Amino acid sequence: MFSTVGRPVPRKEGREKVTGESKYVDDLCFPGMLHGATVRSPVPRGRIRNIEFPAGLPWNEFTIVMAKDIPGDNCVPLIVDDQPYLASEYVNHPEEPVVLLAHPAKYLVEKARNTVRLDIEPLPAIFSIEDSLAKKQIIWGDDNVLKSFLVEKGDIDAAFAEAVHIVEGEYRTGAQEQLYIETNGVIATANPEEGITIWGSMQCPFYIHKALLKAFPLAPEKVRVIQMETGGGFGGKEEYPSMLAGHAALLAWKSGRPVKMIYDRAEDMLATTKRHPSRTRIRSAVSRDGKLLGIDIEFIIDGGAYATLSSVVLSRGTIHAAGPYLCPNVRIRSQAVATNAPPHGAFRGFGAPQSIFALERHLNTVARTIHLTPDEFRRRNFLRRGDATATGQVIHESLNLEALLDRALDLAGYHAKVKAFAAGNPKSKIKRGIGFATFMHGAGFTGSGERYLQSVAGVEATPEGRVRILVSSTEIGQGTNTMLSQIAAEALGIDYDDVEIQRPDTSQVPNSGPTVASRTCMVVGKLVESAAIGLKQTLVKAGLLLEKYSRPQFAGACARYIAQFGPLKSYSQYQAPPGIYWDDDAYRGDAYGAFAWAVYVAEVAVDTTTFEISVNDFVALQEVGRVIHPVLAAGQIEGGVAQGIGYAIFEKVVWQNGRMVNGQMTNYIMPTSVDVPSIRVYFEETPYEYGPLGAKGIGELPIDGPAPAVLNAIENALGLAVNEIPLLPEMLMEEAGVG
Amino acid sequence: MAKITIEFRVNGTPHQVQAFPMERLLDVLREKVGLTGTKEGCGEGECGACSVLVDGELVNSCLVPVLQAAGCDVLTIEGLASNGNLHRLQEAFALAGGAQCGICTPGMILASCQLLDRFPQPTDEQIREGLAGNLCRCTGYQKIFDAVRQASQA
Structure with a gap:
């Protein structure tokens, strides 16, 4: 039917990637180029008293940039213009940039970075969602609230009055580092006559373009941004490169020479964005026959010290919070709150992995409470064609989640394994379990986003x-x-x-x-x-x-x-497909042009001596519209699943006063080739009328399902309901009351 | 400490470089030999993006002082194809989806090279073990396993 679409044609830039010819930004070198570095705040919050350059280094050889050197506005523009390129009077999080340095010799720049002394009078700081909500200190606006949303459908109080069962729970997710293998980096040339050119590792060239126009008094055509081959992004190169490009451009502007800034791994992990930590509380009302009557959700994310993208991360998390279920009465109250940590930012899934984790764990608890199997309970509550989501979006496409669930469970051998594990576990120190999650992910900007983007x-x-x-x-x-x-x-x-x-x-x-x-x-x-x-x-x-x-x-x-x-x-x-309407004020309507739908099934084994968790099998079944390229599409799913397994049981950001203290690949552990199971990927293709040749989006979908599926499987293995990730062996051991 | 003259062969070509003895082989390859296919991912020997073969042994070039490579044969990703013909592993990585963003790919292919040297027909277990020192954030490793299997059958 198609000549190219649906076939595994060779990747366009594949040959350059396997021969080492591809040029990433660090592979470029310009004559007279300087190396730039950033002096960052050692404290989470404080007032800058003095910046000292102790004797012993040839400071006159260095280009030094501080906030006062910025020719335009000292602000990285995004949604709310609150984040400075360089702190001038106050610092609001550890690692906040204060001074920029450049020198021809890389080793001297590194030495200088560690020599500059920032004299900062510390101010009291807050580091948790609880302290921020309790306004222990007001660190942002009037009340620490970066953004809040309210989604309402039906009458939530009436639902609880009518309920036979009421189930409550609290669910938490940690920060996660994107951990692209190529760290953030740019090269800038800049001068008032020729303008600015940036070469860099990035996802969004025009974000950088806009950001530079804020800091420099230049006409738009005087700013040029070029994306080099980019070694992974996952959201981590959405907004942050605007900051970094600004820094390199400031140094280039002042020195008149090209400036290269490449973060080392520690700086990239400590200073750049991560996935927002979250806390979700869910209360649900269920009828005698296992129908959801009402879901009341409170969804809170930790945004860090500046607003950056938190409002839109919150928005996506909020809209996905009620999942692919039909519920007549829904209330979702959500907030992004400020803490004195580096701003959390875009990361594949963008709020949805957090709220979906909470709901899919919660539904397992509800099922257990009302004595239904997890699959039967979901079957009774799936959205069907013609039903409306929590925001009132009516599903017009043909949607059969029961069939999707049945197929995924069949592919995983779910029912036979539930029986076999129940029989085998009592006799074994290795407890095996199987669990699943059912979810959807909206493609494209949320709400009116695509209409505004044009x-x-x-x-x-x-x-x-x-x-x-x-x-x-x-x-x-x-x-x-x-x-x-x-x-x-x-x-x-x-x-x-x-x-x-x-x-x-x-x-x-x-x-x-x-x-x-x-x-x-x-x-x-x-x-x-x-x-x-x-x-x-x-x-x-x-x-x-x-x-x-x-x-x-x-x-x-x-x-x-x-x-x-x-x-x-x-x-x-861009023109919105017909019939798509979103009401920004009421926060209701068609949140996305289309959703991809999925059922993921994880099988685990837990060693009850060490509490080591291994994921032994993984089935990822999804309906994504037309698959444009089968190998690339499967590769997206497999990569997302591995990242999601990392999110669930490996990747723990350890915080101390707002600073990541395990900012190395040695002690922030991502899955290796021996940690991932065989990931079995299956697609169903129901062409989407307004997608190219029927395609929908798939990039983020696969990060949403693994964490709840794995924790549901652990619950099946141990009979232990754990509602917090990451779940490392020592934490599971504690949960199990051992050791 | 002064710079010294170090001689070694890179991809079969003799090179003479002036370098501090403790300079990282990674930096010497990228900055003095001019071969940027070898990548830095972490600088502490965890990710394997900087993997090269020194006298046939897979090493993290970010942990090797250049002095240690004196007199050795170094193979980088640029030395794998011959006369414009891709090595069977390069071919397989490109076709099977083993390379996504590409930043781990040079190191991953060299690790696979050593793996196939040791186990021409590797089991799944041997592939997983053999590549465990090379991190990939894009693929979830599945298509890398496919590529190694395909290359072993080529």
């Missing part, structure tokens, strides 16, 4: 009939280059090999929006498809091409058009 994508043809895609959407490993090329090739009826993609460079490409929110395939892919169809229609209307054509005919038409009219380009701008 993204644009383009395609350009050469006289040889080759087509180049013009987008600011970045390849960060997930397959943007390949997948968008497949969509364009399919829309134009040309070879995949005849499509190429322009390296994201703000001087060359339109703003197709940030590379976030599982939107690159579904939203940007659709724009590329439309632009490609537009290009074809241009040729047809000009009388140069028939509706059906061969490769030489297409090339010939392109050549004739270009000779006659000049460059052959076609652009397409």
Whole structure:
């Protein structure tokens, strides 16, 4: 049916990646280049009294930048303009940048960074959601609340009045480090005449573009941002690179020389963003026959010291909090609160992994309380076509979650294993268990987000009939280059090999929006498809091409058009699919263009001597619309599942007064090749009418399910309901009352 | 401490560099030999992104003082393809989805090289063990396992 879509075509930049030819930012070196470094606050909160440069280093050789050197506004613009590039009077979190240094010799910069003495008068600080809510100190605004939402459906009080069963629980999730293997890094050149150019590792070139215009008095065309090959992002290179690019540009502006800033692993882990820690309290009302009558959810996330993206992380977490279930009465009260930790930020899933963990653990407790199996209880409450979600979004697509659940449980051998483990566990020191989670993830920006973004994508043809895609959407490993090329090739009826993609460079490409929110395939892919169809229609209307054509005919038409009219380009701008409406004020309506739906099943073994947990099998079944590239799509799911298993049982950020104290790969443990199970990935494809060739988004979906599935499996193995992650062996041992 | 002259072969080509004896092999390869395919991920020997083969032994080049490589044969990712033809592991990583963001890929392929040297037809267990010193955050390792299996059958 399709010539390119659905086939495992070679990754566009694959050859360069396996030969070592790909250029990441640290692989670039410019003549006269300086190395930059950041002097950061040693205290969580305080007033800067003095900045000292002790004798012993040739300070006159250094370029030194402080807040007073910033030519424009000292503010990294995002949603609320509260975060400075450099602290001037007060610091609000450990590792907050205060002074920037640059020097030709890398080792001297490092030495200087450790020599500058910040004299800071400490102020009382707060480090927990509880202390922030209790206003132990007011550290942000009037009440420490960065953002709050209220979602209401039906009459929650009436539901509890009517309930036969009422179940309550509290659920917690920890911070998680994105841990891309390439740390954050940029190179900047800057001067008032030529403007600024940034080369860097990033997800969102136009975020950086906007951020630099705030700090420097320059016209937009004087700022150019180029994405280099990027060694993983996972959200960690969404907003933070704006700060880093600003720093490098400030040093370059003052020194007049190119400045490279590459964080080492410790700086990247200590100073940059992580997943928001969360606390969720759920109270649910259930009828005699196991129907959810009401869910009352309080969802709180720790935003750290500045607002950054917390409001939108909170929004996605809030909307996903009630899950893929039909419940007539829902109340979700959510808040992002400030603490004196470095700001938490974007990380794959963006709030949803936190609230979904809470709900999927909670539903297992409800099922147990009312003596139903976890699967039977969910079956009685699934959303079906025509039903409305918590925000009132009516599901118009064909949706059969019961069938999805049945298939996933079959693939995992769930029912047989439940029996076998129940029989075998009493006789064994190794307790085995199986558990699952059922969930969905919305693709694209939440609510009105895509309408505000108004993204644009383009395609350009050469006289040889080759087509180049013009987008600011970045390849960060997930397959943007390949997948968008497949969509364009399919829309134009040309070879995949005849499509190429322009390296994201703000001087060359339109703003197709940030590379976030599982939107690159579904939203940007659709724009590329439309632009490609537009290009074809241009040729047809000009009388140069028939509706059906061969490769030489297409090339010939392109050549004739270009000779006659000049460059052959076609652009397409986002328009909301018909019938999609979101009310920002009431916080109701169609939260996402489409959801991907999934059931994940985890099998675990717990050694009751050491309490070591191993995940031995994993089934990931999802309905994602059309799969554009089977190998890349499966790769997204497998990577997300591994990251989700890490979130559940390996990855613990240890905090001390707002500072991460295990900022090394030696003691912050991510899954290795011996820690991951065989991850069995299955897709169901129900084409989505408004996605490119029927595709929806998949990037974030796989991080949502593993943690609750694994903890549900541990509950099955040990009969122990643990409601907090990460769950490391020593914590499980304590929960089990051993040791 | 003064710089010394160190001679070694990189991908079969003799090199002579002036370096401090304790400079990291990683930095010498990237900055003095000009081969940037070897990547730094953590700088403490945990992630394996900087893996190279020194006299056939897989090492983390961020932990090796260049002095130790004197007189040795160093193989980096740039030395794996011959005359523009990809090594069977490079081919397999590219086709099987073993490379996503690509930053761990050079080290992962060199670790796989040593693995196939030792176990030409590795079991799943041997693949997992053999690659346990190389971290990948993108793939969940499954497609890397596929790539090694495919290469072992090529």
